Amino acid sequence: MLLQIALRQKSSALTALVTAAAIALTPFSAARAQAKGPPVLRDTETEQLLREYTRPILRVAGLEKQNIQMVIINDGSFNAFVADGRRIFVNWGAILQSETPNQIIGVLAHETGHLAGGHLSKLREQLATAQTQMIIAMLLGAGAIAAGSARGSSGGNNGLANAGAAAIAAPQEMIRRTLLSYQRQQEENADRAGVKFLTATQQSPKGMYETFKRFTSESLFASRGADPYLQSHPMPAERVAGLQELAGSSPYWNKKDDPALQLRHDMVRAKISAFMERPETVYRRYPQTNDSLPARYARAISTYLHGDLRSALTQIDALIQVQPNNPYFYEVRGQALLESGKPAEAIPALRKAVALSNNAPLIEMLLGQALVGTDNKAYTDDAVRILRAAVAREPEAALGYTQLAMAYGRKGDYAEADLASAQAAYLRGDNKTARELATRAKTRFAIGTPGWVKADDIVAAKPPRN
Numbered sequence: 001m002l003l004q005i006a007l008r009q010k011s012s013a014l015t016a017l018v019t020a021a022a023i024a025l026t027p028f029s030a031a032r033a034q035a036k037g038p039p040v041l042r043d044t045e046t047e048q049l050l051r052e053y054t055r056p057i058l059r060v061a062g063l064e065k066q067n068i069q070m071v072i073i074n075d076g077s078f079n080a081f082v083a084d085g086r087r088i089f090v091n092w093g094a095i096l097q098s099e100t101p102n103q104i105i106g107v108l109a110h111e112t113g114h115l116a117g118g119h120l121s122k123l124r125e126q127l128a129t130a131q132t133q134m135i136i137a138m139l140l141g142a143g144a145i146a147a148g149s150a151r152g153s154s155g156g157n158n159g160l161a162n163a164g165a166a167a168i169a170a171p172q173e174m175i176r177r178t179l180l181s182y183q184r185q186q187e188e189n190a191d192r193a194g195v196k197f198l199t200a201t202q203q204s205p206k207g208m209y210e211t212f213k214r215f216t217s218e219s220l221f222a223s224r225g226a227d228p229y230l231q232s233h234p235m236p237a238e239r240v241a242g243l244q245e246l247a248g249s250s251p252y253w254n255k256k257d258d259p260a261l262q263l264r265h266d267m268v269r270a271k272i273s274a275f276m277e278r279p280e281t282v283y284r285r286y287p288q289t290n291d292s293l294p295a296r297y298a299r300a301i302s303t304y305l306h307g308d309l310r311s312a313l314t315q316i317d318a319l320i321q322v323q324p325n326n327p328y329f330y331e332v333r334g335q336a337l338l339e340s341g342k343p344a345e346a347i348p349a350l351r352k353a354v355a356l357s358n359n360a361p362l363i364e365m366l367l368g369q370a371l372v373g374t375d376n377k378a379y380t381d382d383a384v385r386i387l388r389a390a391v392a393r394e395p396e397a398a399l400g401y402t403q404l405a406m407a408y409g410r411k412g413d414y415a416e417a418d419l420a421s422a423q424a425a426y427l428r429g430d431n432k433t434a435r436e437l438a439t440r441a442k443t444r445f446a447i448g449t450p451g452w453v454k455a456d457d458i459v460a461a462k463p464p465r466n
Contacts, residue, residue: 008116039074041092042397044360045328046268050090053105054112060195060200061116068115074241076276078211080107082114096272098211101265103255106194106208113193170358188242195246202254205247212240270294271328274301293322304336312336327356331363334370343373354386364390365400372406381405391423398427415444419451422458435459 050070058064059412069087073079076093083089087113090104098104191212195205247253257265273282274297282302286295296319316333323329334350337343350367357363364386371383384407391400406421422437438458445452 041072041074042362043072044357044362045271046095048360049264049268050095050108052086053101054108056201056203057105057109057112058195060197061112063112063115066115074276078215082111088112088115092272093277096269096276098207098265098269100207101261102204102207103211104207104265105203106198106205106211109194109197109205109208110190112197113190116193116197117186117189137376153452188239191243192246192315195243195250199250199252202252202255204252205243205250206253209240209243209247212243213298215240266292266294267297267328271301272296274298274305275282279306293319298418301332304332304340309336309340325356327353327360327363330356331366335366338366338370338373343370344376346370347374347379359389361390361400362397365394365397365403368400368403368407372403372410377410380407380410384411385460396427398424401427415441415451418444419455422455426458426461432459434461 047070050072050256054068054070055064057067067086071087071089072095073089074089075091076096078094078097079091080094080254081089088108090107094107095104098107126233175449191208194208198205198208270286277285279302282298288299293345296315300312300315300319301328303315313333313336316329316336319329320326320333330349330353334338334346334348334353337346337349347367347370350363350370353363354367368383368387368390371379371386384404387400387404387407391397391404394400401420403425405417408414408417408420418437418441420442422434425431425437426434435458441455442452442459445455
């Protein structure tokens with residue numbers, strides 16, 4: 001189930017600024033991050049694979065207990081970055097363009113290097129110091145300008161005013177270069193840490209090197225003639241040369257990815273292509289002559305997305321024959337039926353997907369949506385139970401609360417329905433609606449009960465500051 005949601009903005013403007021600590025040669029847009037947050041994609045299959053990729057790396061980095069989350073960004077470009085101390089953000093384009101698990105694992109190892117090195121907090125300290133220096137420079141320069149203006153008005157020259165302007169501009173340029181140099185050093189440190197983590201987990205750093213080498217060839221023209229001291233990342237050729245020497249010394253340089261892992265990686269890439277790319281692009285990537293499981297997966301999803309449900313179900317059922325215990329095939333079958341207006345028919349496949357996925361909460365939400373969508377009151381209690389369990393483990397997924405509100409409404413429990421609707425609105429960033437619904441929910445709950453307290457928390461909550 002590939003769902004698009006809006007990530008609530010919880011970071012400050014300073015945190016948004018440090019998203020330049022990213023692998024891509026073009027840093028993430030701080031302006032975009034400061035709006036409503038980057039659009040996020042949710043998918044159990046993809047997230048599970050990314051967690052398995054990062055788990056050993058986080059363990060050797062000493063971050064295993066930090067509950068680092070993987071967040072997939074709805075962007076087709078190749079980029080990954082960290083913007084706080086608890087999440088690694090990865091564009092779907094980075095997953096799709098990584099031909100092997102090792103290539104994306106290398107990217108994740110690099111970003112883990114930023115987290116393990118505390119680069120974000122250190123950069124904040126550098127920015128705070130630079131801000132102080134800037135203020136001092138501006139005050140001194142402004143004083144000189146004021147003095148020069150006073151003398152100018154009494155008939156003197158304006159040399160002092162010009163000197164004051166220079167006193168403001170020169171420190172600004174020096175501070176900017178210092179900060180960029182510091183960021184370049186952080187990138188180099190993250191490269192070294194990434195190779196270290198890969199070696200410690202007996203994985204090849206070759207994929208990491210291949211990725212950066214590709215960036216070099218793509219950016220040589222763009223960086224031609226650029227001042228290396230004005231770059232936030234090391235100059236591409238220098239960076240790749242250093243990485244090649246470091247990575248090439250690894251005893252695991254030629255180690256290949258496990259074939260089973262490669263297949264799972266290719267399945268996720270096929271799924272992303274089917275959901276995110278135009279059908280003609282999908283069929284160019286996965287033509288009918290390609291009978292591999294990933295190609296069949298991509299074509300089946302694309303078929304249902306573009307209106308041919310009967311053919312899609314035939315293709316999905318053929319996939320299930322090959323892998324009868326693959327929860328994601330049943331999930332796609334259920335999603336295809338649900339989105340085609342057949343919620344009752346979707347329920348058996350989604351129940352199977354929930355069971356095979358060890359009660360994955362996002363799939364539980366899809367099942368809850370199907371149960372609610374039938375308009376059969378016999379399913380209401382089951383829907384409430386499943387959706388409550390899902391939001392308990394995925395408390396930031398608005399879909400779960402939206403469906404839970406509908407289920408409570410069907411039961412006639414309007415207090416819980418208002419509360420769930422308020423929680424969904426809050427997660428979508430609609431604070432006005434959230435407060436209105438929570439205020440109404442408070443009038444339905446007894447004062448001091450858990451529901452009343454939750455509603456009161458939403459009423460009292462302040463919108464996140466940018």
